[in-house]
Amino acid sequence: MKHYTFGVDYYPEHWPRERWATDAKMMREMGIEVVRMGEFSWAMFEPGEGRFDFSVLDEAIGLLAAQGIDVILGTPTAAPPAWIIEKNPEIQPTDWRGQQRFFGGRHHDCQSNPVYREHIRRYVTAFAAHFADNPAVVGWQVDNELGNSHGDLCYCESCEKRFRVWLKEKYGTIGELNRAWGTAFWSQDYPDFEHIRSPKITAAWGQNPSHDLDWRRFSSDLVCEFHQLQADILRAAAPGKFITHNLMGFSSKPSYYALGEQLDFASHDQYPGGHFHARHDEYRADWHAAELDFIRAVKQKPFWIMEQQSGITGWEVLGRTPRPGQLGLWAMQCVAHGADTIVFFRWRSCPMGTEQYWHGLLPHSGQPGRYFREVEAFMKQYAPLLREMQGALPQAEVAILRSYEQEYAFQIQPHHPQHRYTQHLMTYYKALHRANVPVDFVGEHHDWSGYKVLIAPLQFLMTPSLSEKLHAFVENGGQLVLTWRTGVKDESNLCHTDMPVPCLVDDLCGLQLAEYDCLRDTDGAVLWEGERLACSQWCDVVEVTTARPVAVYGHEFYAGTPAITCNEFGAGKCWYVGTTLSDALADRMVAALLASADIAPLMDTPHGVEAVRRVKGGKTWLFLLNHNACPETVALPAGFTPWDGAPWAGQLEAHGTRVFVSVSE
Amino acid sequence: MKHYTFGVDYYPEHWPRERWATDAKMMREMGIEVVRMGEFSWAMFEPGEGRFDFSVLDEAIGLLAAQGIDVILGTPTAAPPAWIIEKNPEIQPTDWRGQQRFFGGRHHDCQSNPVYREHIRRYVTAFAAHFADNPAVVGWQVDNELGNSHGDLCYCESCEKRFRVWLKEKYGTIGELNRAWGTAFWSQDYPDFEHIRSPKITAAWGQNPSHDLDWRRFSSDLVCEFHQLQADILRAAAPGKFITHNLMGFSSKPSYYALGEQLDFASHDQYPGGHFHARHDEYRADWHAAELDFIRAVKQKPFWIMEQQSGITGWEVLGRTPRPGQLGLWAMQCVAHGADTIVFFRWRSCPMGTEQYWHGLLPHSGQPGRYFREVEAFMKQYAPLLREMQGALPQAEVAILRSYEQEYAFQIQPHHPQHRYTQHLMTYYKALHRANVPVDFVGEHHDWSGYKVLIAPLQFLMTPSLSEKLHAFVENGGQLVLTWRTGVKDESNLCHTDMPVPCLVDDLCGLQLAEYDCLRDTDGAVLWEGERLACSQWCDVVEVTTARPVAVYGHEFYAGTPAITCNEFGAGKCWYVGTTLSDALADRMVAALLASADIAPLMDTPHGVEAVRRVKGGKTWLFLLNHNACPETVALPAGFTPWDGAPWAGQLEAHGTRVFVSVSE
C-alpha cells in the first residue's frame, strides 16, 4: 500500500465549482497527498431513488488527481436524505424512553432496519461500481464515526427483533437464557424469545444487569454487522482499495477490536482543543496520548489520523482557539504515538449547517491565516520524517488491558457514583505517562507474553479462560496488577457464588475479600512505608493468604489492613489494589512496579513535557512535546541527536516539539 | 397471635434445591423463628395462564417447618410476569408526561387496570387456596412496599376512568365539583365528569391545585383499594392467618393510616445505611427514629420490621458498609421504638438481577462473615428481651400531628423552594429527640386527649371539624403548637375568603395575619429574650389580639413584631410559630414547651446518644443507643439497672447499645 504523509478532509459540494481548481492547487503546494471526501452527501449523489449523479465527485477527483492527490471516499450512510425519511419514517431511531428521534442532524437512522439496509445496499453498490476503476480512489471509509453519536439509540422494534435472533444464536434455548440472565429475580422469566424486548425505561427504575450487558454486546455487534454489510459490497465491487474507519478513541458503543477486524488499518479523529462541555483549563495531554495508544492497539500497528484538529471548534458553543504552536504540537503527538498519516479536518470552514464553527485550515474568507501557515510549515518540515519512520512502533514493556465487556458492566453498575471504567484505567496510564514510560493497550484476546507488566484493572467479569490466561501470564514471569471488583461476576453478569472473591483468581492474588466499603462522599487514606496518601471511592477489606501487604489503610475500622498486596506466583508477581488511587499514590505504585520489573523510563521531564519514542530496525526516534504555555528546559538522554540537524540548546519553546534519533549498534 | 423475635427474608427460588436444607438449619441455629417468602416470583408460580406450580414454596416451607420456622407469604403482584405484559401491554403504567413505562424492573403495572385485576384475582385465589391449610404459613403480605416506587405513576386512561367514578361519588354533581375545584379560574369548567382527566403535564406549566389535591387523595385510595382486593380474597380463602404490609416510613403516596385499617399489624422496612443519592456523612439517626415512631402510629401499637438492613446495600451504586456494631445498633433502635419482631433482609446476597448488591446476612459465597456473626450474636443476646417486652409502648406525653392531606397540599405548593412538609415536622421532632423526650405521631382521626402537648405544624387545609377538634384539645388543658400557613385553605384547596387568617383558628391563636414574607435566598432572625436565633423560609407578620408575644423578629421592616406567640385558651395554651425554626431556635421552643407543660426528658445524653423507653405493666425498659463512632460516657438516671445483669461502667462503646430496666412500685 502506498504511504501518504498528509491529507485533508474536503467538501467540494459546499463550494462553487470555480473554486475547486484553486483548492486543489493550494493543497498540492502545501504538501497534501490524500483527500477524504463524500461521506455526508447522499442527497446530492442520489437525489431520488435510483437516480445517481456522481458528477461532483468525478470532477473534483479529476482536479485533485491532476495535482497528484489521491482520494478516499466515504459512504454517506450517516445521513440518509429527506426523501428516504419521508418515504420510510420508520427508519428514524427510537430512544431509551421509547420515543422516536427525528431528521435534521445526522445518524437519524436505525442500524438494524431492513428497509434502511435495502437503501444502503442500492446506494453502496452503485457507488462502488462507479469508482471501482478510478485509480485516484485508493480507499473507502464506511459511514462516519460509527457508534459515536448513537450512544443511547436505537431501541425500536426492528432492533428488538434482531436482538432476539442474536440471543437465540447465543443461548439456543430460552431456558438457558433465563438461567444466564437470572430472570428468577423479580419474576422476569421469559416463556420464549418472542417476549424479550430492548431494555427501555422501566416503571420504577432498576434493570436486569444481565439483560443490559447482552444488549450492549448486541449493540456493538450490530454496529459491526452494519459495517460489514457495506464492507462486503465495497470489497466485492471494487477490489484493490483499502477500507478504514475513523474511530473515536475511548468511545465504547462498538468494540473497536471487533470492528478493526474488518479494516485494513485503523484511523482516528483527534480534537484535543476541547469543545462542548469540557473544562478548558485542565491538562488533558495524557488523555490524548492514551487514546492514541489505544487506537494503535486496534490493529497493533501504526494508524491514520483521519480528522486532525485544524483550528477552533464547536457547534452552538466553541472551545478555545489553538495557541501558536499547538496545531503542530497536537499533530506531532499523534505521530509520536504511532500515526503514519495525518489528515487535517477540514480544508476550509464550512459556511452552512451545524458545523459552521468547526473551523478548517482556511477560514470562511478563504484567505490563509495563522492556522494555515502553522500547519503548512509543519507539513513541509516533517513529511520526510513521516516517510522514514513509517511502521515504527514504541516497543512498550508495560501494557494496560482495556476490555469493552468490563466497561459495559461498569456502565451498568458503576458501584460508586463517580466511578468510570476509563477514568480508572487512566489512573494508571497517567502515572506511567508522567514517568515517560511507553505503554501499549491490549485486549483480552491479544498475546500478552511480550510484556513485563500487565495492568488489568477491574476484571469484574471473570471466566475460567480469562483466569487461566492471567495465571499463565504470571506463572511465566509477568507482573500483573489486579484491582477491586475483580472476580465478582461470571460472563452473564451474575455474581459468582460459593467461592471466595476475587473468584477464580484468589490463589493468584494470594488473598480473599472479607468485605468492602464504598467511600461515597468521603476520602480514604493509604499508608505506604509510613507515608499517608489519599485514596477514594472503594476499599476492599482483604484477608491475605499468601500475599505480602505492600501498603495498608489509614482510615475506618479496617485501618491497618492491607490496601495493596503483592503475591509471588510462579515466576512472576500478582499485585492487588483494593482501592482507587490518587495521583500521588498511583505514582508510588508505578514506581514500585517499574523497580520490581526492572523497567527504565525513557527520561526525566518537567511536568507537561511528554517524551515518546518510536522504534524501527535499529533506529529510535525520540519525541519531546511541550504541552505547557511556557518554554521548558530538558536534559536529553545520552546517544540522541536532533533529527533535523538543527542545534539543540536544551530548551523547548512553549507548545514546541523536537525530534531526536539514535541508532543502536 | 404467636410472637416471633427474629426472622429473615428468604428467596429459595434463587438458589439450588440442594442448599435449602442447609439454609433452614443455619437459620434455626442462628435463632430465626419466621421467614417471609414468595413476594416476587409470579412467573415461577404461574408460568402460563392458570398453570400453577407452588412446588418450590411447598418444599421450602416443609424444610423450614421441619426446623420449627413459620412462614409469611407475599403475593407477587409487584412484578407481573412477561407473559402477562406481552398479552396485555396496556397494563404497563403511564407517567406524568403521558408516556408509557416498560417491563424490566418492578411495579410495571397500573393498579386500576381491570384486566390486571383479573390476573390478580386468578392468581391470589389459587395462591390462598393452596396454602390455606398449611399451618406453617401464618400470615400474608400483599404486594411489596405499596406506593413506594409508584411516585408519579400511573396517569393512564384506566386511572382517569376510575378517577371519574371516585369524583362522582365524592361530589355528586359536576356543578359541585366545579365549585370545589374553582374551575372558574383559567376557564377550566367541566360540563360533565367525562371531561376530567389525570393532571398530566400542561402546555405552559401550572396546574389547578384543587384538581391535583383530589388526584393525590384518589391515588392514595386507589392503592388501598388495590390492597383490599387481595386482602379480601386472602381472608375469605384462608381464614386464621394475619395480614401485614411492609410500609416505608414517611413515604406518602398512600395514606398508611388508611392502609393500616386493613392490616392486623404494621410492618416497616428499615435501611439506615443509606444508598442511592443520600449523603453519607450526615447524622440521620433522628430521622430513622422518627420513621419508627410514625410506623407505631399506624396501628397505635408495636409493629414488625419486615426488612432490616443486613449489610452494605445499593443497586447501581452502593452506600457505606455498616461499621462494626451498627447492624445491632440499628436493629436495637427499631426495638427501642416499638418493634416486637425483626426480620432481616435478606438471608443471602442475591447473585442475579437489580439487587445483586443489596447484601444479605450471608455473602454470595455463602460463608458467614462479619455481618452474619454480628447479627447472630445480637439475636442470641436479645431474643429474651423481645419476648418479655412484647406489647410495651413508650408512654409519650408529646404528640406530633402528621397529616397526609396537608403533605399533599404542600407537595403541590411548597411556598418556599426548599420547604418540605416532613422536613418541617422534623424541625420539632429533632429538637425533642435531642432532648430525649418520647414522641408519638398522631393523625387527625386519632384521640389526642392523652397528650399534654400536640405539635400540629402547617394546618394548611382547615375544616370546621378540624378547627373544632383543635379548640377542644386546648380548651381541655392541652398545649397546642400551630405554625405559618395554618388556616389558609378549605378542604378543596381553595383559599378561605372573608375571614382573617389563620382562618377558623384565629381566636384560638389570639392573632391575625397582616401579611407574610417568603425569605427565599436570605435568612431571618428571631429575638428570644435578647438572644438572636436564626429562622428561614417564611415569616408571618402577625397582629396579636389576645396572644402574648414570646419572641420577635430581628430582621426586615417587621423587626420587633411577634414571631412566636402564646395564647391562653380555656384550660390550655395555643402557641403560634410564624416562621421555620433553626435547630437552636427549635431547642429553645421545645424547652419552653416542656417547661410550660411540665414534661421531663428521660435523661441527658451526649449528642448522638439516643435514650428511648418502652413501658409495660409497671416495668420500664430504657435503651441507650450510641450512634457515634467513638465511645461515649453517660450518666444513668436513678432506679435503672442493667437488663442483662452485666456490669455498667458508665460508658457505651462506639455504635454500642445497652438496655436497663426499672420497675415502678
Add this chain to the structure above:
Amino acid sequence: MKHYTFGVDYYPEHWPRERWATDAKMMREMGIEVVRMGEFSWAMFEPGEGRFDFSVLDEAIGLLAAQGIDVILGTPTAAPPAWIIEKNPEIQPTDWRGQQRFFGGRHHDCQSNPVYREHIRRYVTAFAAHFADNPAVVGWQVDNELGNSHGDLCYCESCEKRFRVWLKEKYGTIGELNRAWGTAFWSQDYPDFEHIRSPKITAAWGQNPSHDLDWRRFSSDLVCEFHQLQADILRAAAPGKFITHNLMGFSSKPSYYALGEQLDFASHDQYPGGHFHARHDEYRADWHAAELDFIRAVKQKPFWIMEQQSGITGWEVLGRTPRPGQLGLWAMQCVAHGADTIVFFRWRSCPMGTEQYWHGLLPHSGQPGRYFREVEAFMKQYAPLLREMQGALPQAEVAILRSYEQEYAFQIQPHHPQHRYTQHLMTYYKALHRANVPVDFVGEHHDWSGYKVLIAPLQFLMTPSLSEKLHAFVENGGQLVLTWRTGVKDESNLCHTDMPVPCLVDDLCGLQLAEYDCLRDTDGAVLWEGERLACSQWCDVVEVTTARPVAVYGHEFYAGTPAITCNEFGAGKCWYVGTTLSDALADRMVAALLASADIAPLMDTPHGVEAVRRVKGGKTWLFLLNHNACPETVALPAGFTPWDGAPWAGQLEAHGTRVFVSVSE
C-alpha cells in the same frame, strides 16, 4: 382617546355577585378609572358550542359604569374550555420532543390549528358584536401575554403545514430554500416543500441553524397572524374601540415591533418583586428600567402598564413581599419611563387555581391591608401628575439597537455557554443607567438620525441594507458601537464567505479579524491607558486598517493587540468592541462615548438611586427613585423644584421617590 390614570385587573366571575357593587364603589373611591376584565373565562361565556352568556360581564360592567369606570375586555383565547379540548384534542400543542402537552393550565392550544381558529372566529365575533355598542367598553386586549408561555410550543403537523406555506412564500422555489439553508451539509436537501418539518429533537443532536432561524421567524409571524385574526374581527365588528396587548418586556417569541403594528398603543406587565427561580438578593432595578424603555420603543410613544405588581406573588413558590414603599416606587418607575396609565394586577387575591398566591391589592379576606393603603395613597397623590404629563417622553440622545433576528440567531448559537443576547445588551444599558443617561431602544427599521450615539451590539446577521444604514448613520456624524460577532452571517444564517470579517462593515470599523478566542471558563483582561479591567466570554483578534486602538488585551498570545478600537468615518465614529465587557470596563467605555459625543448625564446619584426624566412642551419632570432599603442623600441639579410643592431636604426615604419639575424659557 380618553386618558386614564389608574386601573385594576378584575375578575368578578371569581366572586359572588353580591360583592360586585362593593368592589365597584371601593374602586371609585380609591381612584380607579379603568378596569380590564374577561380575558380568561371562555368556559363561562360560552359553556357549550354557540351558547353565549355574557350576563356576568354585562352586570359587572353596568356596576362599574355606574361608578364612572370604563372597561377593557380581553378575548379569552389563552384558555380554550374543556369542552373544546375534548371535542378537538388535536388543538393541544406539541413540544420539541414531538410529545403532546395537555389541558390543565393555560395556552393549551396550537396557534396555527385551523379547527381552533374556527372556534376563535365564532367566539370573538359574538363577543365583539355583544359589546360593540356598550360605551363603557372602550378597548380590547387579544388573548394574554402572547408568546410568553409558548416558548417551545408548538411543533405539531398543523404548524409544519403552515410553516411550509410560509417558506413557499418566502423562497418561491425549493432550490432557493436549499441554497439559503445550506442543505448541502449533512445531506439535508429537500426535493420539495412537502418534506420540510418543524425542527424537533434530532437523533444525535445538532440542528441546521438556517432551518432553525426561519422556524423562529415563522413562530413570531404565527403569533402576529394569530393576533391579527382577532384584531380584524374586533375592529370590524366594534369600531371606535382601541386594541392593545400586555407585552412582556424582553420576552422574544414574537417580535413586539411586528405585533405592535397592530396595536393602538403598547401595554406591559411589570412584576419587579421576582418569583419563581429568580434570586432575590440581586439589584434588578436596571433590568426593570430597561424593559420599560424597550416597551416604549414598540410604538415609540408612552404606553400602559396593564399589570402592575400589587403584592407578594408566586405560584407554587412565592417571591419576597414588597417592602413598605416599593409598590409606589415600582409604579413610579413605570411612570418615569413612559407609562401614561397604570393598571394594578389584581383587585383581590384569587381564592382558586394556579394563581392563588399572585396577590392583589386586597387579600383573600377582602379587608384592605398595607398593599391597598400604600397604592391608594400613591394614586391619590399622583393622578394629577399622570394627567399633566400625558405624552411626555425622555428625549434620549443614546439609543441601543435591539433586534429579534439577532437574538434568535444567538439563541441558536450562543457561541459561549453563558452568552445571552439580552444580557449582552444590558452590559451597555446598565452602565448608562448607572450614569443616569436616558436611553431609547430602537429596531433596525426605526429612524436613528435623532441620536448622537447608537450602540448596536452583536450585528451577527449582516445584510447589505443593514450595512448601508449603519454606514449612513456614521457618515452623518453619529457615533456607532459595534462588537464581536458582527458581520459573520448573511440573512439566512449562512456564514459570509470570501470577505474579511466583520463582513460588509470592515471599512466602517477600520479593521479585519485575524481570528477569535472563546474564553470558556477563564477570564480575560483589557488594558485601558494602563488600567487593567476584566473582560470575558470572547476575544476577537483584530488587525486594524484605519482604526485607532483604544484599549488592548492584557492576556493570552494576543496580549497587546487591540480589544477596543475607534474609527473616524465620514462625520462620525465607529467603535468596535472585540470582547464582553465587565461592569467596570463598560463604565469606562460609556464614559469615553459620552465624552466623545458630548452628552451630559442628568445628574450624579448614589448607587441604587435612579434619575429619569420625561419632557413635554418646554417642561421637564425629573424623577428620583431610591431602590435602596435605606435613605439616600441626593444633590438636585439646578433649576428643578418639587413637583408637589412639598419641601425638599435633599434626602429620599428608603424605597422613596420624588418628582421635580423645571420649565425651560
